[in-house]
Amino acid sequence: MSSILFTIENAVAHITFNRPEKYNAFNREMALLLQEKLDACQSKDVRCVYITGSGKAFCSGQDLEEVVDPNGPKIEHIVGEHYNPIITRIRKLAKPVVAAVNGVAAGAGANIALACDIVVASQNASFIQAFSKIGLIPDSGGTFFLPRLIGWQKASALMMLGDKVSAEEAERMGMIYKFFPAETFEEEAKKIARTLATMPTKGLTFTKMLLDNSFKNSYEDQLEDEENFQQRAGSTKDYKEGVDAFLQKRRPNFIGE
Template sequence: MNDQSILLSLDGGVARVTLNRPDRLNSFNTAMHAALVDALDRIEAEGGTRVMLLTGAGRGFCAGQDLADRAVAADGRAPDLGDSVERFYNPLIRRLAALPFPVICAVNGVAAGAGANIALACDIVIAAESARFIQSFAKIGLVPDSGGTWILPRLVGQARALGLALTGEPLGAAQAAEWGLIWKAVPDDALAAEADALVAQFATAPTAGLAATKALIRGSWANDLDTELDLQRDTMRRLGQSDDYREGVAAFLAKRAPVFTGR
């Protein structure tokens, strides 16, 4: 990858993706969007990934869109923000939701605007206690994009979602965890170890089962109970034929640690 705004490492079934524009609080410009697409393409093309960790370099996770990259032109012509959302942010959110393995986000500092909602689009979000989540769109006359208006009320309810979105007030990590916006908040100096522990857990877990759980829970918003029960039945039938299920049962009966292959 020539553009160093995204750092990628692949090792032992673990993909580590780091947003790397620390001088701009890892805010997105067009080149960074392209670099992230390249990283995700490589992860999917190489195969074998069982967990992905997303984090930011420096003192922040992501400040969202770099406004200097899409400012009003000198002649007064406004940028097409809908085009930017359709080309970059919408595909990213859809892709994170569809990846067939757990996606962990370690929020190491401020997560603002699209940066907050990209974090919340991941499957498990852990944050340093000093981190803050800010729906900063209200401050510039916009709406929460990158899935914000969809995910916020589903995570914290309409009253809190409206409060966050309309005021743009920062929400600290501890309160975000208390409200159910994220999985947990941890001391700043424990964030890396906490993320690594989750990565290690998922790198040796039954990946197909985790991917199916992710898909069912994410898809359940559109289903009634009968539909979800049928999907559970069909998924259990499929997973019951997997190597990981056979290994899990064999290990349980033998009272030994399982060795899952992700198949």
């Protein structure tokens, strides 16, 4: 079986980490294949991306057996050629990305989830910044995204102490959007992805780009960017459809253009 499962259904690209016997830990083959599948999501046939894991885990991070293998990739290659390109692809992808965290998300697995646009979790899921346990630092964008999600103090403590955070606690502190009971999690998570796939894709993409820009902009720059992106959004077919549907008191039929 492939380490990454990939299907497209109703404009939603489903990406599933598929090394359940290893709790979906990344090796080089899996990391490069994920990059390939994220590139495939640039297709016009895809309007939302849904990422989850098979088995009991979402992703337990790096497969340490590969790290200690004398013939395996070095740490700088793992970060520079595996994880950094994955995070970059998720943030640059011109459509929303949903992380459906079905089980433990540890190390790089946790930070890949947190780089997505919307993160939901099963009640059975947990998040662990496991790096300090083996003398490493958080990678995969963790030091960038986590403090912005939950604040400096909380992020610093979780990264240094390596505490396990439950799905309920992750929602409470703003790390994730929502958690769901295990028995309804998959359907609720997929419902979010299906909804996003029927919405104005360009408008959602512009929103994603503005949020990224806000990390570096002054508020004056941000206001200027909002003006420019609003002009672009106002020239889309979906904007016209949205206004027409509102005035005609009917449901809009957005086409993502």
